Amino acid sequence: MDEQTALGLVGDRLAAAGDDCAVVDGQVITTDMLHERTDFPDGTTRYTAGWRAVGASLSDVAAMGAEATAAVAVYAAPTFDESELSAFLDGATAVCEAVGAEYVGGDLDGHDEFTVATTALGETDDPVRRSGAEPGDALCVTGTLGRTAASIRLFDRGEVEAANELFRFEPRVAAGLALAPYASAMLDSSDGLARSVHQLAGASGCGAALTEPLPVDERVDAVAEDAGDRRELGLFFGEDFELVCTVPESDLAAARDATPCPLHRVGSVIEAGVTLDGEPLPDRGYSH
Template identity: 45%
Template sequence: MKRRCVEVDERALHKMIGTIIDPERLEDDCAVIPCGDGRLLVASTDMLHETTDFPAGMTDWQIGWMATAVTLSDIASMGARPGQVLLAVGLDRPERLRGIMEGARDCCARFGAELVGGDLDAHGELTIVSTGLGTVEAAQIVRRRGARPGDIIAVTGPLGEAQAALVGYDRHWKELLEPQPRVREGMALARAGVSAMMDISDGLALSLYDLLGVNDCGFSVDTARLPLPAGVPEDEGRELALYGGGDFELLFCAPPGILPVAGVDVHVIGEVIRERVVLADGEPLERRGYLHEWGG
């Protein structure tokens, strides 16, 4: 009897985890932990591997920067202020450690966090786990749940730049290798009163479906309004903007009246609707983007 092969992706596994722990714990970019005096601790952890996450040509400094930036981006998506970062490094060659740690330290310093420790081990493949902590007033935290029909849908910057670099547009190489978490923007948007927010690490389309999964409403975007990567033909740029990963911009929903928000570049790309669907130009948007998958 032949064994059936089944493809499993990370979001399917998240659903399984939700049968073991409270599924509401899995809804956001960070875990949320009360810490007294009306404040909340947010915590996030990310694992990156050399073969799947670090493009050829990256310096060790850039690897340390990226490993830290992706975690700070999660903290930014909750409207929180970064605090501490811990880095666990599965190291293939000891001479790489200094550059990695200096990159992580410099990223922390740039965005108001502190590198405070971690762990070190020998690995056949360079593997880094970054853990970040931040704090936010309970009244100002922004979650993925909270979007309401009539809200605008917006992003904080161009989409598809990281993927553009991977397909040969070298002008976007720095955006791919040295992502800039939108920490300042996340805190400003939280203070302004946005209703829902997340970062776009896996692509806009998948992120909209993530919002759909936790909200009782739908999302309709106008692809003519997407901020596209510079120097890329329009049709290709729109494809990259919808489905490319690695951007780390913020995707948020908000009452139209709160815009503009001082100091934040905002690109309005659509509207929250009552029907629980994800639409692009009035048609169902393909659920596609960056996903870790396992073959059966």
């Protein structure tokens, strides 16, 4: 099975699965695993790894419109180097503090590859799910697209200081809380904008019509080979951890005013099909 099929199997078996977090008695909970070979390019500092690993789970909490409360992590490595472990803890703690949560520990394990498994908790009495979009809603995304793609290209070029800075994103917890009263559906963009829109449309039983220009990060321009590459990095690369949401047209202005970061309209919810400028948009994005 590919990843999407495997996720479908899990969702079919477990009623609580399928959103960015499971919801249990007013709490949301999520877990993620990242590996050195697939998730941390050469040059990634342990500080950045701690920030990014924990941030990925906090992003899921944000997508539910929940208040982030705490996070833990399993830190597995071939050896326990004091400076590396300390830097990891500093990064994990810092990203939690950035969103008003607390990093409260986890577990240590020996492993032949540096690997991190993170879990984050949040609280909400009214979670925003992926399944509430209605035709006529505005389709929106926070921030910009392609930030992670740009950082990977910088890592490849050996520009590790700039790459690490870009790799450390701030989870959109504040934005998720601000959008919660207005959003009919929401998820994070870890799989890329295109796949995220397909996921939202599938969960809501509707379609989406996107229109260009899309809010591609200006730093993508410095690393993209041409216009087609820029589009690829913005639409399909993924791992940006922005929020993709739908908002009733009547609430869009209020949602924009409430959101503490840019909220860009990228299209509209329609009855069926996912398109970009009238052409079918492939269900393609980040895969493990």
